[in-house]
Amino acid sequence: MGLYTYDNTAIPKSDRIPKLVENLYAKMPEIESARARLITESYKQTENEPIIIRRAKAFEHILENIPIVIRDLELIVGSTTLAPRGCQTYPEFSYEWLEAEFDTVETRSADPFYISEQTKQEIKEADAYWKGKTTSELATAYMEPETLTAMEHNMFTPGNYFYNGVGHVTVKYWEVLDIGFAGIREKAEAELASISYADGNYQKKSRLLQAMIISCNAAINYARRYAQLALDEAQKCTDEKRKLELLQIAQNCVNVPEKGATSFYEACQSFWFVQQLLQIESSGHSISPGRFDQYMYPYYKKDLDSGKLTREFAQELIDCIFVKLNDLNKCRDGASAEGFAGYSLFQNMIVGGQNSEGIDVTNDLSFMCIDASHHVFLPAPSLSIRVWNGTPHDLMIKAAELTRTGIGLPAYYNDEVIIPSLMSRGVTLEDARDYNIIGCVEPQKAGKTDGWHDAAFFNMCRPLELVFHNGKDKGVQVGPQTGNVEDMDTFEKFYHAYKVQMEYMIKLLVNADNAIDMAHAERCPLPFLSSMIDDCMKSGKSVQEGGAVYNFTGPQGFGIANMADSLYVVKTLVYDEKKLSMKELKEALTTNYGHGLNQEDIAAMTSEVAQDMAAAGQQVGPTEIAAILQSVVAAVESPEAKANGERILKMIEEVPKFGNDDPEVDAFARDVAYTYTKPMLKYYNPRGGQFQAGLYPVSANVPLGAQTGATPDGRFAYQPVADGVSPSAGKDVNGPTAAANSVSRLDHGIASNGTLFNQKFHPSALSGRRGLENFVGLIRSYFDQKGSHMQFNVVSRETLLDAQKHPEQYKHLVVRVAGYSALFTTLSKSLQDDIIRRTEQGF
Structure with a gap:
């Protein structure tokens, strides 16, 4: 396959993103059964093998057989379900709650999902294998009776990981962009070759490394499936511009994530495969892109300087990634759905801040990520900004302009509190300076x-x-x-x-x-x-x-x-x-x-x-x-x-x-x-x-x-x-x-x-340049006093009350809930009421 020019679009750029968003939200999210069936098939075939190998082989079996799709107009491909915003199920963690809610999951007040009768039957057949084998059941067996009593009486709830995967992590995206999964596989192979059969941890370590090799190969082959699908669709495509796009997508998926990315477009595609495949492996959420503006910047700068890439097309690719981040979804039990309402996966992306040497590293992508949130105007990613005394004022104003729209983004984080806080827990100075935010408000060192x-x-x-x-x-x-x-x-x-x-x-x-x-x-x-x-x-x-x-x-x-x-x-x-x-x-x-x-x-x-x-x-x-x-x-x-x-x-x-x-x-x-x-x-x-x-x-x-x-x-x-x-x-x-x-x-x-600090402002408080300056001054003042985090709703009480009465007129109203934003009309009434009750401030 040859390389094709980047600046080709099937329709005008101004129309692509709105149409992708429209297609994404055309229907209620749907539960699918493919993953549950495939992981069950694999587990039945690997009964006597070490668990880490079983997990890798199951991942491989899923990626070889799960249905794949390229959605209309997409430039970045890879979808976990055939249905937009659909979700798979993960019976290895828990399943009984879903079967118990089959008849109510479509009509519940928080985060409803459509599920067909055929899917219910297929999931039930797969789930039958998992009785006594789930993490939830084993965790219960490890808990003390007093603990279970306290949970029954709602003193606390660990339901998040009790029923689901853990997630809440940022991986080494930059390493995949640099050397690809072929390079990571080679690292695992070299480590495997360096250990001895007689080593005390050989059995565990060797099987882990073998499992990593299997997983890397599975990711590579999954991308190749998309390359072939794009080629097949290109051959049938009668629109010449879209055909060129599909051929470029095919070329990208042949190159990445197997090899290191050689262009910004490839880096975008490679990033997305990592993000999506982590979600397929486990049902954990808050898998956060982290400092996207930092590890993507070298590819952007190189292509921009060489003339291979225009800033406009780079912006469109980022916008496409932001749309894709809203395509990932998961179904939680009814009680948890109330606590996480808004179909959120809490994929936190953060811009600005310092590098490991304490130098501000705000760049053009920092601004473009803020623009992408403005263009797409959806809850994901949970965009954040790092603030310290070296943060450019222009970036703060840019962020404030996004906040003024009412989307509840970005959230603001204080380097001067978070860095020493992490150091107090044993994180090195260099690593603490390079922190990102996970999920809602949680800081950590990526990778x-x-x-x-x-x-x-x-x-x-x-x-x-x-x-x-x-x-x-x-x-x-x-x-x-x-x-x-x-x-x-x-x-x-x-x-x-x-x-x-x-x-x-x-x-x-x-x-x-x-x-x-x-x-x-x-x-x-x-x-x-x-x-x-x-x-x-x-x-x-x-x-x-x-x-x-x-x-x-x-x-x-x-x-x-x-x-x-x-x-x-x-x-x-x-x-x-x-x-x-x-x-x-x-x-x-x-x-x-x-x-x-x-x-x-x-x-x-x-x-x-x-x-x-x-x-x-x-x-x-x-x-x-x-x-x-x-x-x-x-x-x-x-x-x-x-x-x-x-x-x-x-x-x-x-x-x-x-x-x-x-x-x-x-x-x-x-x-x-x-x-x-x-x-x-x-x-x-x-x-x-x-x-x-x-x-x-x-x-x-x-x-x-x-x-x-x-x-x-x-x-x-x-x-x-x-x-x-x-x-x-x-x-x-x-x-x-x-x-x-x-x-x-x-x-x-x-x-x-x-820590999480919510404030709500009437839109008039941020009007004009003076309103923005006052707003930035409030953040700076709070951070000077060692506050850690701030986030904002900028929407009037009257607007929210009207949206409750006429939800069909407010389909695109995004608000800040807690450590995340969500479409207001998708929230339960009790949660809507809580947002309305918050004090409405003004300067």
């Missing part, structure tokens, strides 16, 4: 880290509920007995009880995460991924077994603002000013400030009273239970309860709240945050790495808030808890600078797995 970010959601409000009930939840002893809350005569005793409940639940969270960690190492090591992470080849360990240079586990806590405000209210009203007794506060919380409880909580209260009566030797039969239920309902819904609740809510409203630049309250919030971040540092994972806290919720603050009772800050039961380190919605009333000042007083450095 060397298995960070296990997003390892669990920890709701900091739930241990406070245990304090009020002596460790019980719904009548079950879930936490330690810390005593009758009404007997705690000092705030210090009350606060100590909270810390005891917190540390106990953190210990159980660690037990859950480590059980899941071990299950992945034993049943689902990933040789393809491991071939692109240092130093798996040298160590002879897959990433899942601890082969990465840096190994962490990063579970995140949320509800900081609720806890800070709640504890400050208790300290102020109950102990300092004595305006409120603990008994009165407990009754207000138990009755949801007189605003009623759901049937589940009423039933639990009835059961708890019945248990206490039985323990006291009293008769408890149907008649007694009916009487108890009647009295509980009367107490919860009585006019007296509501009047008392309203009286207490008025007192709570007068207590200062976090987010208003009150140094005393902010210092208190800092200490409350330590109740989660400091205990975490005591623990280590099976890969030898340290636990490190994150303070961000994805969007789980909404569904997990729905499982949480009323809190002393005046939050009603079942309402969302505060997201990330942001003030509680509506409580930050002194403007954006005051809110930023408060949040900056938290210790962001200790939360080395990332």
Whole structure:
């Protein structure tokens, strides 16, 4: 095949991207069965082989046989499903939840998927093989009974990796671009030749290297399938311009990713194959491109300088990649879909920042990636920007112009906090300077880290509920007995009880995460991924077994603002000013400030009273239970309860709240945050790495808030808890600078797995050049005070309310949810409401 000129398009460039986007979103995403059938076929054929070889052969079998497609107008090819935005299933991790939701997955409120009856049957037939063989089942067997009880009572949830692959990684894209999978294969072959049969780790290391070789060959042959498909389509194509495009695609797929890329176009195609194939190997998300502007720049600069490439065509290729990133998808169970709503895969791409020598390396691609987000205007990638005192002002203004559109991109990250934070966890200065962001807000060094970010959601409000009930939840002893809350005569005793409940639940969270960690190492090591992470080849360990240079586990806590405000209210009203007794506060919380409880909580209260009566030797039969239920309902819904609740809510409203630049309250919030971040540092994972806290919720603050009772800050039961380190919605009333000042007083450095700060602005606040300058000034000021991260919604409340009423008119409305953006109309109503409730700021 000969080479063809790049600047050829079947239709005008201005039309290609909108049409690709239109085609991508023409239908509801669809679940397909090909991968489940193929991996099951392979596993049945390799029963007695080492697991790492089985994984490689399964990957090979999938890539040899999975249906492939080139979508209309594409310049970058490679699709995991035939249907746009479709998804495959991964029964080796878990499957029972999907079968249980076959009849509801198409109609659920968050992230629905179409699934045909034939696909259901094919998936069921494949799933039958996996009973007793999944990572989920093995992880459960490794967990302690107390851990399972805490999870059942929603103290925390590690559901992300419990049911799915891990992901949350950035691989050595640059190495694939440089030497291709043929070069990586040669490295594995050389390492294999250097070890002896008599080496103590020979059996494990040799099989890992063999698995890497199989995986590299599988990726090469997969690209060749696309080369042949492009040739076949070119032969049938009657449009001469499109025919030339297909021939060029065929040539690209012959060259990459087998060999090193020789052009920017080849580099783009090679990058995409890596991104897509990592998703086929495992169902993990947050597989993040990282510093795309850095490792792609040499290919761009070389072609641009030689005249082989125009900037316009390079921009179109980047735009095409951004479209493709929205084509990847996954189906989660219904509960997890609520926590990750918006079909997001959290593929974080970051621009700007320093190199390993501390020199700013912003380049033309940094600006072009921002332009690509503007052109494509879709949630993926989760575009981010690194900021430090060397960041060019022009880049900040360019980023602010994108933020002003309302897309919720980019997110802003502070080098001056994140670099030392990573160094405090053992990352070298050179590696820390070269960090990128994974998923939502999690920093790591690309190509060397298995960070296990997003390892669990920890709701900091739930241990406070245990304090009020002596460790019980719904009548079950879930936490330690810390005593009758009404007997705690000092705030210090009350606060100590909270810390005891917190540390106990953190210990159980660690037990859950480590059980899941071990299950992945034993049943689902990933040789393809491991071939692109240092130093798996040298160590002879897959990433899942601890082969990465840096190994962490990063579970995140949320509800900081609720806890800070709640504890400050208790300290102020109950102990300092004595305006409120603990008994009165407990009754207000138990009755949801007189605003009623759901049937589940009423039933639990009835059961708890019945248990206490039985323990006291009293008769408890149907008649007694009916009487108890009647009295509980009367107490919860009585006019007296509501009047008392309203009286207490008025007192709570007068207590200062976090987010208003009150140094005393902010210092208190800092200490409350330590109740989660400091205990975490005591623990280590099976890969030898340290636990490190994150303070961000994805969007789980909404569904997990729905499982949480009323809190002393005046939050009603079942309402969302505060997201990330942001003030509680509506409580930050002194403007954006005051809110930023408060949040900056938290210790962001200790939360080395990332912190998340959301703000919402009315569009008028960023209008004109002055609005942009004010906005950039706010970010700079916050970062000067050691804040770590900021992200923004720039959309009016009226627009969001209208979008709820008329979703058909707002199909392209993108908003910032948590550490990611999503199409507003794809979110559940509860999550939409949470975004609407956030304080609308202005300068």
